[in-house]
Amino acid sequence: MVRLITHNLLACHAKDCNTNNFPLAFKDVQLEIREAEFNPEFLRGFLPKLEWTALVDTAKQLGDTSLPVEQPEMLDDEFLKNLHHVLLEIHVEEGSMTCPNCGHVYPILNGIPNMLLAEHEIG
Amino acid sequence: MIPTPDLSHLSRDDYDQVYEPAEDTFLLLDALEEDAESLKRSKPTICLEIGSGSGCVTSFIGNILGPSVLYICTDINPHACQCSRWTGKQNKVDIHVVNGSLATPFKHRLARKIDIIVFNPPYVPTSEEEASGAQSSQDIDGAWAGGRDGMQITNTLLNCIEKLLSPCGRFYLVALKQNDVPGIIRRMHEAYCLKGEVVHQRRAGREHLFVIRFAREQ
Numbered sequence: 332m333v334r335l336i337t338h339n340l341l342a343c344h345a346k347d348c349n350t351n352n353f354p355l356a357f358k359d360v361q362l363e364i365r366e367a368e369f370n371p372e373f374l375r376g377f378l379p380k381l382e383w384t385a386l387v388d389t390a391k392q393l394g395d396t397s398l399p400v401e402q403p404e405m406l407d408d409e410f411l412k413n414l415h416h417v418l419l420e421i422h423v424e425e426g427s428m429t430c431p432n433c434g435h436v437y438p439i440l441n442g443i444p445n446m447l448l449a450e451h452e453i454g
Numbered sequence: 455m456i457p458t459p460d461l462s463h464l465s466r467d468d469y470d471q472v473y474e475p476a477e478d479t480f481l482l483l484d485a486l487e488e489d490a491e492s493l494k495r496s497k498p499t500i501c502l503e504i505g506s507g508s509g510c511v512t513s514f515i516g517n518i519l520g521p522s523v524l525y526i527c528t529d530i531n532p533h534a535c536q537c538s539r540w541t542g543k544q545n546k547v548d549i550h551v552v553n554g555s556l557a558t559p560f561k562h563r564l565a566r567k568i569d570i571i572v573f574n575p576p577y578v579p580t581s582e583e584e585a586s587g588a589q590s591s592q593d594i595d596g597a598w599a600g601g602r603d604g605m606q607i608t609n610t611l612l613n614c615i616e617k618l619l620s621p622c623g624r625f626y627l628v629a630l631k632q633n634d635v636p637g638i639i640r641r642m643h644e645a646y647c648l649k650g651e652v653v654h655q656r657r658a659g660r661e662h663l664f665v666i667r668f669a670r671e672q
């Protein structure tokens with residue numbers, strides 16, 4: 332159940348890891364597609380909070396190439412439907428996420444990302 | 455009246471491992487219900503509950519604010535994370551759950567972006583060892599063991615709140631009389647210019663519970 336909307340908000344928070352710590356790289360993922368209710372109002376409101384390039388690249392890595400490289404100005408229905416699918420319908424059930432900076436690995440277990448750090452790793 | 459979330463899918467076995475909604479939870483629900491209209495008017499996009507336990511509180515907020523808000527929950531207890539997810543599902547609220555401590559996994563990306571933050575923390579005064587032990591064991595003891603003055607875990611969060619709240623964001627915190635409510639309010643004002651107000655309080659048995667709401671000074 333890590334979906335790309337959550338993934339787009341998570342960064343490595345290990346001690347002294349403050350730059351280039353986003354986006355975390357998915358590895359060995361098991362995906363499931365589950366339909367969710369389409370809500371254009373939510374998507375429009377959320378768009379400014381997204382890191383667009385990270386989203387497009389991550390979607391591509393998971394095999395979805397439906398999003399344009401640049402965020403479009405006109406938010407037509409086709410675009411919003413693709414965005415909806417990428418953000419909310421692709422579920423990463425198992426696998427892990429690796430920090431591009433320090434290499435810390437965050438596992439995903441039963442669909443829940445484990446972002447806990449050991450005592451000595453906390454900043 | 456906003457209905458109390460349906461928790462009928464959770465069993466005794468779940469509550470052996472996860473905090474069962476109690477007086478503190480219901481006091482928080484009452485405070486949120488009272489603020490329902492103004493919360494709606496503030497048009498939030500992101501709501502974060504820390505230490506969501508059963509998921510009761512976020513499901514309740516989801517019923518107030520509807521599906522145009524992103525609901526995120528964190529908890530250090532993995533079983534609580536599962537329960538929060540189930541409770542969301544049971545109550546038709548789409549909750550995004552992360553097994554993590556406080557708001558730390560989001561602190562880089564959600565700086566000044568969170569509209570509603572809610573925390574019913576482990577607030578019972580205990581020894582520091584007991585609180586630290588409960589934090590690392592990630593089990594039910596982490597639901598109440600609060601260390602010195604019951605503030606060991608809450609204090610860490612209080613130092614990050616200002617960085618997380620959006621310009622009109624609000625933070626709801628449950629506290630116990632022994633946590634020194636006036637002291638918490640004073641410290642948050644002095645250190646971060648956040649204005650705190652007791653919006654609800656109740657005596658429940660031996661506990662005197664408070665809900666404090668913080669926001670930036672306008």
Ligand SMILES: C[S@@+](CC[C@H](N)C(=O)[O-])C[C@H]1O[C@@H](n2cnc3c(N)ncnc32)[C@H](O)[C@@H]1O
Pocket residue numbers: 473474475476478479482504505506507508509510511528529530531534554555556574575576577589593596597598607
């Ligand atoms: C008093 S219970 C509240 C549960 C639920 N929100 C409610 O109101 O019924 C406190 C919760 O905080 C969680 N918790 C304790 N320390 C935490 C931390 N550092 N980060 C996130 N959650 C934590 C516990 O596992 C527990 O689920």
Ligand SMILES: [Zn+2]
Pocket residue numbers: 343344345348352430431432433434435
């Ligand atoms: Zn890192």
